[in-house]
Amino acid sequence: MLKQHLQFKLSQKLSPQQIQLMKLIQLPTQAFEQRLKQELEENPALESGKAESDTMDDGFDDTYDDSSDNESISAEDINIDDYLSDDEIPDYRTQTSNYSPDDEEKSIPYAAGISFNQYLINQLNTVYLDDEEWAIAEFLVGSVDESGYIRRPLPDIMDDLAFTQNIYVDEKKIESVLKVVQELDPPGVGARSLDECLIIQLKRKEQKPSIELAINILEKSFDQFTKKHYAKLIQKHHITEDELKEAIGEIERLNPKPGGSYSGNTRMIEHIVPDFSIRIVDGELELTLNGRNAPELHVSKEYSNMLQGYKDSKEKSKSQKDTVLFIKQKLDAAKWFIDAIKQRQQTLFITMNTIMNYQKEYFLTGDERKLRPMILKDIADQIDMDVSTVSRVANSKYVDTPYGTKLIKDYFSEAMKNEQGEDVSTKEIKKILETVIGDEEKRKPLTDDKLAKILKERGYPIARRTVAKYREQLGIPVARLRKEI
Known part of the structure; x- marks a missing residue:
C-alpha cells in the first residue's frame, strides 16, 4: 500500500562556490595563474591590476545572492545600490599582504631543439648506406627509446620491416646495420642490453689493460659482476684485487x-x-607567500557605469532589463572570485604558518632528525579546518627554505615509539639509518639484521623487516650490492 508523508531532516550540501574554492586551494602557483587568466578571459566584469582612483570598485554587499540559481528574477528585484559604492579602495586591498613586494613574474626563455631520434637521423646522413640499408637504419633509430636502448628482439623488427616497410631481409642483415647505428653518438646508443651498452662504450675508449679487462669481465662474467662476486672474478680471470678494482673503476x-x-x-x-x-x-x-598568489583584482568600471546608467534612466526597455540581469550575474561571479582568492590566500598562509611552527626546530636547524611526527589531523585540529583542506595544501605546494625547495607533504610522517616511550618521526629513523649505512665498511656492508641491532642500541627498537622497508624507501640496495673492494 502506497503512503505519502512529510519528513524533515538536516543535511549538508556543498555549494558550487565551496567546491570551486577547494579547487583553487589545491592549485599550485603556476596552475593558479592559468586559472586566473581563464577567469579574466571568461568574465568581462573582472579586471586585473590597480583600479583607477575614480573606479566604482567592488565594495558592494558581502552577501552572495544565489537566488538566480533557484528561481527566476526580474530586473526590478535587483538593488542596484548593492553593486555601486563610493568606496574607492576595497577592504581586501587594505589588509596586510603576506608576500614580498619584490616578487615579480619573470618569463623563462626556452631553447628550441630537436628530438633525440632526429638527432640520430641527422648523424645517419653522414654515413654511406644504400636505399635498403638506410630504410633499415631509420627503422632501428625509430625503435630507440629515450634511454638509448633498442628493447625489441631482432626477429620482431624483421617482421615489422616486412609488414610495414615491405623490406624482406634476414636477422644477419639487420644486425650488420645495427652495428652502424651503434657507432652513432652518444656512445652506447642502440644497445639491446646493459652489458652490450657498456661494452660499446668501452670499445670507443683508448685501449689499455684496464679497459681490456673490463670488456672481458662484461663479456664473460656479467652475471657475477652484477652480483659483486669479486672473489670469483679474481679467480676466474686470474687477476689481482688491484687490477679488478681498476677495471671496475672504468x-x-x-x-x-x-x-x-x-x-x-x-x-x-x-x-x-x-x-x-x-x-x-x-x-x-x-614566512612569506609568493606574490604571484596574491593578484590585484577589481570590478570593471564599465560594468559599474552600466548599472549606474540603468538606475538613472527613467524608461527601462526589455533589452536594458536583460542586460542588467547579465551584469548582475557577471558582477556576482567577479565578487565571488575576488573573495575566493582572498580566502585562498588566508587558508594557504594559516596552514603553512602552523606547519612551520609545528616543525620550528627543524626549520631553524635543517636537521631532519629534528622533524617531529606530524599527520594531517595534527595541523587540521590546530587551524580548525578539515583534514581534506590541509591535504590539498600539502600535496601540491612547495616551500623555499634555507635548506632547499621541498614539497610540503614531505614534512609529514608517522610516529614510532623509542625505548623511552617517546614519539619519534619515521623520517628521523630513516635519516639515522642512512647515516649508519653511509659510514659502514664498504668491504663488509651491514646486513638488515645488523642494522636493526644498531638502531636498537641507539634506542629505536624496530624489526628487521621494517629496516628493509625503510632502506628500500631510501633507494638503498641490499648489503651484497653495496659491497666494494
Whole structure:
C-alpha cells in the first residue's frame, strides 16, 4: 500500500562556490595563474591590476545572492545600490599582504631543439648506406627509446620491416646495420642490453689493460659482476684485487643510459615555483607567500557605469532589463572570485604558518632528525579546518627554505615509539639509518639484521623487516650490492 508523508531532516550540501574554492586551494602557483587568466578571459566584469582612483570598485554587499540559481528574477528585484559604492579602495586591498613586494613574474626563455631520434637521423646522413640499408637504419633509430636502448628482439623488427616497410631481409642483415647505428653518438646508443651498452662504450675508449679487462669481465662474467662476486672474478680471470678494482673503476665511469645525456630531447621539463618562502631573520622564522598568489583584482568600471546608467534612466526597455540581469550575474561571479582568492590566500598562509611552527626546530636547524611526527589531523585540529583542506595544501605546494625547495607533504610522517616511550618521526629513523649505512665498511656492508641491532642500541627498537622497508624507501640496495673492494 502506497503512503505519502512529510519528513524533515538536516543535511549538508556543498555549494558550487565551496567546491570551486577547494579547487583553487589545491592549485599550485603556476596552475593558479592559468586559472586566473581563464577567469579574466571568461568574465568581462573582472579586471586585473590597480583600479583607477575614480573606479566604482567592488565594495558592494558581502552577501552572495544565489537566488538566480533557484528561481527566476526580474530586473526590478535587483538593488542596484548593492553593486555601486563610493568606496574607492576595497577592504581586501587594505589588509596586510603576506608576500614580498619584490616578487615579480619573470618569463623563462626556452631553447628550441630537436628530438633525440632526429638527432640520430641527422648523424645517419653522414654515413654511406644504400636505399635498403638506410630504410633499415631509420627503422632501428625509430625503435630507440629515450634511454638509448633498442628493447625489441631482432626477429620482431624483421617482421615489422616486412609488414610495414615491405623490406624482406634476414636477422644477419639487420644486425650488420645495427652495428652502424651503434657507432652513432652518444656512445652506447642502440644497445639491446646493459652489458652490450657498456661494452660499446668501452670499445670507443683508448685501449689499455684496464679497459681490456673490463670488456672481458662484461663479456664473460656479467652475471657475477652484477652480483659483486669479486672473489670469483679474481679467480676466474686470474687477476689481482688491484687490477679488478681498476677495471671496475672504468666500468663505473660509463653511462648506463646514453639517451639520458642528450640535452636536446623533447621531454617536458617541470619548473617548480615555490608557493611559500621561509627565512631565518634574527633567529626567528619568517614566512612569506609568493606574490604571484596574491593578484590585484577589481570590478570593471564599465560594468559599474552600466548599472549606474540603468538606475538613472527613467524608461527601462526589455533589452536594458536583460542586460542588467547579465551584469548582475557577471558582477556576482567577479565578487565571488575576488573573495575566493582572498580566502585562498588566508587558508594557504594559516596552514603553512602552523606547519612551520609545528616543525620550528627543524626549520631553524635543517636537521631532519629534528622533524617531529606530524599527520594531517595534527595541523587540521590546530587551524580548525578539515583534514581534506590541509591535504590539498600539502600535496601540491612547495616551500623555499634555507635548506632547499621541498614539497610540503614531505614534512609529514608517522610516529614510532623509542625505548623511552617517546614519539619519534619515521623520517628521523630513516635519516639515522642512512647515516649508519653511509659510514659502514664498504668491504663488509651491514646486513638488515645488523642494522636493526644498531638502531636498537641507539634506542629505536624496530624489526628487521621494517629496516628493509625503510632502506628500500631510501633507494638503498641490499648489503651484497653495496659491497666494494
